Amino acid sequence: MLNLAISIIPILLLIWMMTKKNALPSYIALPVTALIIGILQLIYFGTNGRLLTANIISGALSAITPISIIAGAILLNRTLSVSGCEDVIKQWLEGISKNQVGQLMIIGWAFAFMIEGASGFGTPAAIAAPILVGLGFNPLRVAMLALVMNSVPVSFGAVGTPTWFGLGNLGLSDAELLHVGSLSAIMHTAAAIVIPVIALTFIVSWQQIRRNIIFIQLSIWSCTLPYVWLAQWNYEFPALIGGAIGLTLSILFARYNIGLEKKETTVTENTVKPLAFKQIFRAMAPTLLLIVILIVTRIKQLGLKGMLNDATPMWNFHLGFADLHISQALIIHINQILGTDTAWAYKTLYVPALIPFFLVVFVSIPFLKMNRHQVTTVFIDTASRIKTPFIALVGALIMVKFMMIGGDHSxxxxxxxxxxxxxxxxxxxxxxYLGALGAFFSGSATVSNLTFGAIQQSIAHTVGLPETIILALQSVGGAMGNMVCINNIIAVSAILGIANKEGYIIKRTVIPMALYGVIVAIVSIFL
Incomplete structure (x- = not known):
């Protein structure tokens, strides 16, 4: 019993620190919790100081994977914004439909679905929400809609990072990890039948929803059917390609008024001047290039995936505290850290950072004819935005490493x-709900999976529940936790200029989150 208390108190303390009235930000709360667990490991559990230090090194280095993806995603988003591409995309989307429900589903659902698949890490709400406010919708209501809508694709956000990175340290085979992704996609798809509809009620009336329900369901299924199909054989592309297909079909349905009420009072009364195809293509070119590169580097049959994952040794060095190996695909592997079994690896060319995000940015700068001042602004903005997420991720990953020291008695x-x-x-x-709790206090489905994946796995083994089902529920929980995640709420509120409404938002978004958990629990019984 004392072991349990010592094990769980730091997690309870972390939850309290991040949810109390004057909550501590994650970049303070997570490192503090890691420090407390480290002290407990040293004093109470009697862990060797060298092993603890090795895990600190490994945990800090592990943060390079998610932070490099975040940096690349922000860099691309800032490039689109500073170059003016974002304004063109916004104007193009505005001109597709004057129907309120049509606008909300195209931008708040399908467009955000695709952006989540490409970049994740809060960017869908950051991009979609301002567009909707620009169309004339109430900022507070838009914030709630964006938070609820950005749940279904999250398990496969940022090219599947919450799945392949968040659950990648559990010793699962590739087939088992793929099965977890497949099951989570099925659960998400079942919830998607009602969750976007509930999100719409924050802005439009039930009468408007009923009059446009055919379009709403067409838009939902346009994203989720390819999404759930892709998840049967890949855990990187479901949200990205499902969102791209859903966005394309939703635009076509709206343009030809399929399933939409014929006469709808719109938010935007003035006619938007049609844009030339050349303008639209130029603005969309970086995003299209990003999607193309992701596809050709992730489909095994094309050969590039194997090249980017080539582990054939090229250079070997002894660093004094560890052994460093660099492969022909520039995979950096450090093992025997401080003489322990602790190790770390980074797939330089395969982690979706250098390729495709940074590559697309470097190609886009001359293509979009950006001047030196614009380029400097993009890089300075990106650097300023990744400081605190990096600290939070280092704290989270060291904390997870500490929580796992001790094997069966960890x-x-x-x-x-x-x-x-x-x-x-x-x-x-x-x-x-445990997965949702992880996302609630950490601000990330990936960190939730890192933090609670091993606990879920242990529970499944102990009580005889299917491991893949429970891990799929964890993954879905981490995604649905985005609705009530404090970090996400603060971020979208700041972007939209909303002050002191965090409590108001949580009280309303917790309802669809709770319903989400009920739906996926029921679906899991049949799976």
Missing amino acids: PIMTTGNAFAALLGKNWQYCAA
């Missing part, structure tokens, strides 16, 4: 065994 296993003993096979009904 804090994370002790906690998992306690949950298993308490709920037994009924854990299946609550698993998604």
Whole structure:
């Protein structure tokens, strides 16, 4: 019992620090929690100081993977904004439909779905929400809609990072990881039948929803059918390609008024001047190039995926504290850190940072004829935005490493065994909410999976529940937790100029989040 208390108190403290009235930001709360767990490992669990230090090094280095993706995504988004491409895309989207529901589904649902698949990390709300406000919708209501809409694609956001990186340290085979992704996609798709509809109620009336329900469902299924199909054989592309297909079809349905009410009072009364195709193509070219590069580098049959993952040794060095190996595909692998079994690796060419984000940015700068001042602005803005996420991720990953020291007697296993003993096979009904809790206090579905994936795995093994089902529920939970995530709420509120409404937003977005958990729990029974 004392072991359980010592194991769980730091997590409870972390939740309290990030949810109390004057909450601490994640970049303070997570490192503080990591420090507390490290002290407990040293003093109470008797962990070797060298092993602790090795895990600090490994945890800090592990943050390079997500932060490099975040940096690349922000860099591309700032490039589109500073170059004027974002304004052109906005004007083009505005001209597609004057129907309120049509605008909300195209921009708030399908467009955000695709952006989540490409970049994740809060960018869908940051891009889609201002466009909707520009169309005349209420900022507070738009914030709630954006938070709720940005849930279904999140398990496969940023080219599948929450799945392949967030659950990648659990010792699963590629086939098992693929099965987890497939199951989570099915659960998300079931919830998507009603969740976007609930999101729409923040802005439009039930009468408007009923009059446009055919279009709404067409738009939903346009994204989720390809999404769930792709997830059967790939865990990187479902949200990206599903969103791209859904966006294309939703635009066509809206343009030809399929499923939309014929006469709708619109927010924008003035006629938007049609844009030339050349203008639209130029503005969309970086995003299209990004999608093309992702596709050709992720489909195994094309050969590039194998080249980018070539682990054939090229250089070997001894660093004094560890061994460094660099492969022909520039995979950096550091093992035997401080003489322990602790290791770290980074796939330089395969992690979606240098390729495609940075590559697309460097190609886009001359293509978009950006001047030196614009380029400087893009890089300065990006650098300023990644400082605090990097600190938070370092804290989170070191904390996770510390929680896993000790094997079967580690804090994370002790906690998992306690949950298993308490709920037994009924854990299946609550698993998604633990994932949501992780996203709530960490601000990331990826960090939620990193933090609670091992606990979920331990519970599944202990009580005899299917491991892949429980991990899929964890993944879905991390995604649905985006609706109530404090970091996301603060971010979208700041972007839209909303002050002191965080509590108001959480009280309303927690309802669809709770419903989401019920739906996926029921679906998991049949799976």
